[in-house]
Amino acid sequence: MTQRRLLLGALGVLVVALIFGSVYTTGALWADEETRNPGTIETGTIGLDAHGDGASSHTFPALQGTNIAVGNVTQAPLKIKNTGSTRIKFLLASAGPSITSSGSAVTVRLSGSVGGCPGGTGDLSGAFPATDTTGPHTAIAPTSPSSSDWKVLDVGAETTWCVQAQLKSVTGTQPAQYQINFDFSVGQLRPGQNP
Numbered sequence: 001m002t003q004r005r006l007l008l009g010a011l012g013v014l015v016v017a018l019i020f021g022s023v024y025t026t027g028a029l030w031a032d033e034e035t036r037n038p039g040t041i042e043t044g045t046i047g048l049d050a051h052g053d054g055a056s057s058h059t060f061p062a063l064q065g066t067n068i069a070v071g072n073v074t075q076a077p078l079k080i081k082n083t084g085s086t087r088i089k090f091l092l093a094s095a096g097p098s099i100t101s102s103g104s105a106v107t108v109r110l111s112g113s114v115g116g117c118p119g120g121t122g123d124l125s126g127a128f129p130a131t132d133t134t135g136p137h138t139a140i141a142p143t144s145p146s147s148s149d150w151k152v153l154d155v156g157a158e159t160t161w162c163v164q165a166q167l168k169s170v171t172g173t174q175p176a177q178y179q180i181n182f183d184f185s186v187g188q189l190r191p192g193q194n195p
Contacts, residue, residue, distance in 0.1 A: 044086030048153075048186045050078060063165045065097065065106065065178040070167050075117040075124075078161045078182075082153035086188050089150040089195040092140045093185040096133030103173035107134050108180065109166040114151075117162035127151075127161040132168060136181040150187075150195035 063076050082088050097108045112127030123130040131140050141149060153159065163180075170176045189195065 047083030081158035096138035097178035098136040101177040104176035107168040
């Protein structure tokens with residue numbers, strides 16, 4: 001019997017050693033510490049002024065629809081300025097006609113280029129993609145914008161877009177009256193970051 005007791009005792013010691021060994025190993029992972037450099041967190045204010053007077057909405061007199069014939073094209077410059085304290089990326093997220101005449105429906109094709117207005121009737125490009133719009137919040141930007149869809153403005157910088165509106169159709173009460181609304185998406189850029 002002594003040999004059997006000795007064997008059981010040795011087996012018991014082995015089991016206890018395995019249990020304590022696994023607890024110690026797991027406990028070491030729980031007690032592990034690591035110091036990391038927290039780095040610098042950049043903060044600032046984001047501000048985008050889409051016409052120069054600091055108001056949150058703007059009506060383009062040249063783009064208002066009153067007694068405009070179907071097919072007529074109008075263009076107007078839009079100044080966009082970064083009024084915040086950090087670099088920003090921005091894009092035209094949605095836009096379209098806000099109809100003020102009861103019982104009217106319109107389709108307006110919007111397009112835009114960077115810089116002054118060139119005249120002409122063809123779609124403009126470079127600022128945002130040409131889009132047929134039927135309401136004030138028609139999506140202009142892609143659902144998942146790529147880095148090339150975003151425009152960048154440094155602090156205090158400004159750019160000018162030429163916005164073109166072409167009345168494509170009018171149904172219901174005529175003449176239709178409308179104004180074009182613009183909604184921008186804006187984001188902060190860290191130093192050295194690109195959109």
